[in-house]
Amino acid sequence: MFIFFKRVFSKIDLFDLFFYPYMIAISLGAILLVVEGEHGFIKEEMKKNIVIAVNNGADLDTVKHIFLNKRVISTTGVLGGSKKSELYEMGEPLSNVLNDIKSDLFMRSVNSTELALIDNVIKEYGVRNPFDKLEVGQKNYFENIQQKLGDEYGVIQSDVNNIADQLQHQNRLVMEYLADSTKSFYISIIALIFSVVVGVVQLWHGKRKRGDSNAEGS
Structure with missing residues (x-):
């Protein structure tokens, strides 16, 4: 058995054995970094923070402050992260987030007080930041x-x-x-x-x- 393996390995070039897998691994790693190197902020986390703030009496400026100080994370890659569908893109405007919150409220038992508070924020934001x-x-x-x-x-x-x-x-x-x-x-x-x-x-x-x-x- 030892002689068999000795003959086999004597015919294998150790350079070829290690170089090509090493290069392939580096290339795949670089491609994954490019493909998965996107960033965003978690939808549910942002919506939850804004709803809590508005229910506690936060005004539009406070909501904007919460939005601007969002926690940024990367999308899922080989090293972990979050799914792209779970994130807002970095350029997502606050108006879209507020409208998503309003839509979510209609998807469950509507709390009229909560809905009115969010609606007021949306209207004020539309007047002050229409574009x-x-x-x-x-x-x-x-x-x-x-x-x-x-x-x-x-x-x-x-x-x-x-x-x-x-x-x-x-x-x-x-x-x-x-x-x-x-x-x-x-x-x-x-x-x-x-x-x-x-x-x-x-x-x-x-x-x-x-x-x-x-x-x-x-």
């Missing part, structure tokens, strides 16, 4: 329109809000597309580096083997 869903540059344009029209803005307010909602939806689609493109780019770079390293090492290793064979032949 929070938009990018900074887009938000500035809409706010300028609001200021220039003054009292006459109310005539077109609902239409402007609908346009802002549509624009926010398009922004999200663009961001998702760019995120996927960025991941694909990094994965391609990792694959290219892996191919180059393996190719160079194979050339060097083959040259070394030929040198050893020539040395043994002479």
Whole structure:
């Protein structure tokens, strides 16, 4: 038995035995970091904190403070984390979170007092921050329109809000597309580096083997 294993291992190049699995492991690790390297904040935790605060008499500024000081975590990867479906994205506006809370309240036995408190926060936030869903540059344009029209803005307010909602939806689609493109780019770079390293090492290793064979032949 010992002689058998000795013959087998004498034919195996230890360099090949350890190098290629090592390179594959590094490449897979790098790809996983790219694919899973997203961050967000836990939906249920954020909604629960806001509901508790509002029920305790918190005003809009306090709610905004809670929202801005959210706990950020990563999505699930090989090292753990949370599922992407359990998280809000980092760019999620407070208005969406508040509307999710309102929807949740209707999904169970409605507490009219609690619903009224959340509704008041939503209305106040809509008046003070009607374009929070938009990018900074887009938000500035809409706010300028609001200021220039003054009292006459109310005539077109609902239409402007609908346009802002549509624009926010398009922004999200663009961001998702760019995120996927960025991941694909990094994965391609990792694959290219892996191919180059393996190719160079194979050339060097083959040259070394030929040198050893020539040395043994002479």
